[in-house]
Amino acid sequence: MSSDVSIDVSSVSKIFPIYEKPHHRLLQMVSPRSRKHRWFREFQALHDVSFRIMKGETVGIVGRNGSGKSTLLQIICGTLAATRGDVRTQGRIAALLELGAGFNPEFTGRENVYLNGTLLGLSREQVQSRFDEIVAFADIGDFIEQPVKSYSSGMFVRLAFAVAIHVEPDILIVDEALSVGDEAFQRKCFARIERLRDSGATIIFVSHSASMVLELCNRAVLIDRGELLALGAPKKVVTRYQKLLYAPADRVARLRALYLEQLASGDDEDIGDAAGIPPGDAAAAHGASGDNEEQVYLDPGLVSQSAFRYETHGAHIDDPHIETLSGRRVNVLRPGSEYVYVYSVAFERTVMSVRFGMLIKTVSGVELGGAVSSSLLEPIPVVESGERIDVRFRFRAMVAPGTYFMNAGVTGRLGEEDHFLDRLVDVVVFRIPPDPGRIATGFVDFDVVPEVVPVRHAGRSE
Numbered sequence: 050m051s052s053d054v055s056i057d058v059s060s061v062s063k064i065f066p067i068y069e070k071p072h073h074r075l076l077q078m079v080s081p082r083s084r085k086h087r088w089f090r091e092f093q094a095l096h097d098v099s100f101r102i103m104k105g106e107t108v109g110i111v112g113r114n115g116s117g118k119s120t121l122l123q124i125i126c127g128t129l130a131a132t133r134g135d136v137r138t139q140g141r142i143a144a145l146l147e148l149g150a151g152f153n154p155e156f157t158g159r160e161n162v163y164l165n166g167t168l169l170g171l172s173r174e175q176v177q178s179r180f181d182e183i184v185a186f187a188d189i190g191d192f193i194e195q196p197v198k199s200y201s202s203g204m205f206v207r208l209a210f211a212v213a214i215h216v217e218p219d220i221l222i223v224d225e226a227l228s229v230g231d232e233a234f235q236r237k238c239f240a241r242i243e244r245l246r247d248s249g250a251t252i253i254f255v256s257h258s259a260s261m262v263l264e265l266c267n268r269a270v271l272i273d274r275g276e277l278l279a280l281g282a283p284k285k286v287v288t289r290y291q292k293l294l295y296a297p298a299d300r301v302a303r304l305r306a307l308y309l310e311q312l313a314s315g316d317d318e319d320i321g322d323a324a325g326i327p328p329g330d331a332a333a334a335h336g337a338s339g340d341n342e343e344q345v346y347l348d349p350g351l352v353s354q355s356a357f358r359y360e361t362h363g364a365h366i367d368d369p370h371i372e373t374l375s376g377r378r379v380n381v382l383r384p385g386s387e388y389v390y391v392y393s394v395a396f397e398r399t400v401m402s403v404r405f406g407m408l409i410k411t412v413s414g415v416e417l418g419g420a421v422s423s424s425l426l427e428p429i430p431v432v433e434s435g436e437r438i439d440v441r442f443r444f445r446a447m448v449a450p451g452t453y454f455m456n457a458g459v460t461g462r463l464g465e466e467d468h469f470l471d472r473l474v475d476v477v478v479f480r481i482p483p484d485p486g487r488i489a490t491g492f493v494d495f496d497v498v499p500e501v502v503p504v505r506h507a508g509r510s511e
């Protein structure tokens with residue numbers, strides 16, 4: 050293998066035996082080889098996957114659930130054997146696969162740092178010299194002296210990640226583990242991954258977050274039903290992944306065939322309508338509506354973890370989401386552009402004096418702004434039971450790069466007073482990606498236009 054190749058995956062296939070009943074595994078073990086009957090059926094999780102990753106690359110693996118991503122990573126790490134094909138790697142590998150792999154649940158965090166560090170190839174002295182840094186990074190307080198079986202999954206991943214990056218691996222492999230950590234910890238991890246990347250390590254990670262792949266990776270891989278379906282520029286691969294994810298069931302096969310064909314021919318053009326995507330969608334996806342797809346898209350990994358619905362009183366808000374002006378669902382927005390916050394409300398009783406509302410908040414809960422559909426003076430006088438009303442709030446995303454949460458609410462007159470009929474908190478989340486060209490400061494962009502004019506001193510003689 051040439052010295053600049055870090056990971057060489059060559060025609061890898063994986064077949065798992067599937068036993069219908071647990072005791073069939075035993076029966077298979079004891080049944081004579083001569084017997085025709087097999088106590089299992091075969092399931093092929095990977096089909097002839099080949100690709101090469103060069104040293105220093107950061108590669109994101111995307112794909113639907115159950116497509117074989119974790120299986121592939123396990124084979125690359127050597128914790129699982131390929132049925133056919135082989136994988137060659139160069140250098141020290143640190144991997145975060147399933148939670149807890151490589152950790153002994155009975156040992157304390159401290160003991161596991163030593164265990165794991167030495168498993169990853171450090172000497173005891175090396176672990177010792179890095180121990181304080183590892184613990185500081187994990188930031189789990191006194192839990193470091195507790196058996197790790199008492200850890201929350203977030204604490205687990207903090208410690209595992211801290212060890213993995215402090216062994217200074219040549220190859221870091223991360224299987225979604227980071228999604229367990231809270232947002233602040235994730236940011237810290239990304240910063241470290243970037244540092245590791247800049248120091249020349251090879252990084253390969255599975256992510257359902259398109260923005261993470263776009264931000265961190267120089268290449269991406271799309272795996273679908275065990276097959277390599279796309280390989281190349283992150284934007285191209287993520288676009289194909291998202292089209293596959295949101296394609297109607299009857300179009301999936303055509304899309305898959307198209308992508309396989311494109312992969313085989315090395316044709317990098319991404320053709321929307323050739324795969325049966327309506328021309329409108331394809332045009333919108335290619336930015337024909339004025340929104341640039343590179344910056345404005347739907348990140349399926351960006352969903353609210355804190356969504357909450359209050360008790361309803363005769364109305365139900367359905368499907369709140371953000372669209373571009375051309376109707377494409379998005380949650381990664383370009384600052385300064387216009388979008389529409391959309392939801393639909395079903396009324397289960399007749400209500401007077403109805404109004405709808407929206408609110409945008411920061412991660413820490415600061416209410417930045419919102420609106421109601423009409424003032425107190427002009428509500429909808431009456432909505433009949435059984436009616437449905439679509440609500441659309443057009444807004445301009447005049448906020449700083451960051452993550453934001455949206456509420457939705459509908460109020461009406463119950464008895465003498467206005468009450469919430471349905472109210473959803475943090476139900477939609479959107480992100481504004483970093484913008485190096487930004488001049489506004491703080492959360493809200495007031496569209497400030499600075500003018501800086503050097504003034505010559507009037508009385509000054511030359």
Ligand SMILES: Nc1ncnc2c1ncn2[C@@H]1O[C@H](COP(=O)(O)OP(=O)(O)OP(=O)(O)O)[C@@H](O)[C@H]1O
Nearest residue numbers: 065066092094112113114115116117118119120121
């Ligand atoms: N040990 C096993 N025995 C049998 N089948 C398995 C085994 N491990 C994985 N599979 C199957 O192989 C397929 C691929 O699984 P894998 O975990 O690699 O998918 P994935 O892409 O990582 O999915 P996810 O996004 O849900 O993590 C799945 O259908 C899974 O059920």
Ligand SMILES: [Mg+2]
Nearest residue numbers: 118119120224
């Ligand atoms: Mg997986």
